[in-house]
Amino acid sequence: MSNSHCIALPMSREEIYKITKEMRTALRLENKMKFPVIDFFEKTLFNLIDNYNFIIKSEAEMGIKEGETFPEQKLITIREDVYINACNNEGRARMTIAHEIGHLFLHTNNNLSFARSDNNCYKRYLDPEWQAKVFAGELLIPKDLIIGLSPMDIMNNCGVSYEAAKLHHDIIKKINP
Amino acid sequence: MLTDLGKFLRKLRIDRNLLLKDMADLLNVSPAYLSSIENGKKEPPFDWVVKISNLYSLDFDQNNELKRCVIDARNLIRIDFKNFDKNNQDIILSFARKLDGLDSDKRNEILNLLK
Numbered sequence: 001m002s003n004s005h006c007i008a009l010p011m012s013r014e015e016i017y018k019i020t021k022e023m024r025t026a027l028r029l030e031n032k033m034k035f036p037v038i039d040f041f042e043k044t045l046f047n048l049i050d051n052y053n054f055i056i057k058s059e060a061e062m063g064i065k066e067g068e069t070f071p072e073q074k075l076i077t078i079r080e081d082v083y084i085n086a087c088n089n090e091g092r093a094r095m096t097i098a099h100e101i102g103h104l105f106l107h108t109n110n111n112l113s114f115a116r117s118d119n120n121c122y123k124r125y126l127d128p129e130w131q132a133k134v135f136a137g138e139l140l141i142p143k144d145l146i147i148g149l150s151p152m153d154i155m156n157n158c159g160v161s162y163e164a165a166k167l168h169h170d171i172i173k174k175i176n177p
Numbered sequence: 178m179l180t181d182l183g184k185f186l187r188k189l190r191i192d193r194n195l196l197l198k199d200m201a202d203l204l205n206v207s208p209a210y211l212s213s214i215e216n217g218k219k220e221p222p223f224d225w226v227v228k229i230s231n232l233y234s235l236d237f238d239q240n241n242e243l244k245r246c247v248i249d250a251r252n253l254i255r256i257d258f259k260n261f262d263k264n265n266q267d268i269i270l271s272f273a274r275k276l277d278g279l280d281s282d283k284r285n286e287i288l289n290l291l292k
Contacts, residue, residue: 038196039196042187042190042196042197043190043191046187046191047191053178053179053216054212055212055213055216056197056208056209056211056212057209057212057213058207058209061209080207080208080209083197083198083208084198084208087196087198
């Protein structure tokens, strides 16, 4: 079956990890388990990127979309309930905001294109959604700080959902059995 | 688009280490409502000048700046482009762009045309 996809420049998990690591280091957060994602979203990005803007939209306006990023306009929109949950330290909501920040940093019109391809040939490291997902995970769950921790510890220390904690726990285990 | 009022409030929050949610809670509005005001989608209530000034103990200059921003935001006229086709959008935009440069004869001409 042939289908149309949005594809990005190829980027591996390791390359994306390097970017998140650099960001943490620049912010002197390299040893901080819990990334202050809301502060970063509301304040740091404002100082970091000229003309950066974010908008909180009601559930009526956003519908099923939890967040949406327009890299060309340097704009992130977040659904109100997700924003409030993230302010209250809910792991999944924190990850959603980190995911949108990933799109802002990784994707611009220049490096995105639409491609027609067979579903089977579709490589996930070209998928902007996969890249943003990896970015969010690596930003909130830095692998050099979680070695030896249980999924439960990762969940509590990094402020992420159990599913995300378990996923990253298993990735680390594969690399350092 | 972030309005001057939006920029002012954002700078205030950064200086005071506050989140948009904290500010919305103190103003008794939802985060989405405050955000839509900051982005020029809704008009700020005029009593926000006094409210915000008191809440954050603004000094004289800050208070004046806040007043200017709120007045500016209330003077802005917004047109919903969704209701116009591309041709009409172009007419509205070029009219808005060139209005300042038109002499009174040209302006009367346009006015008569529209009557």
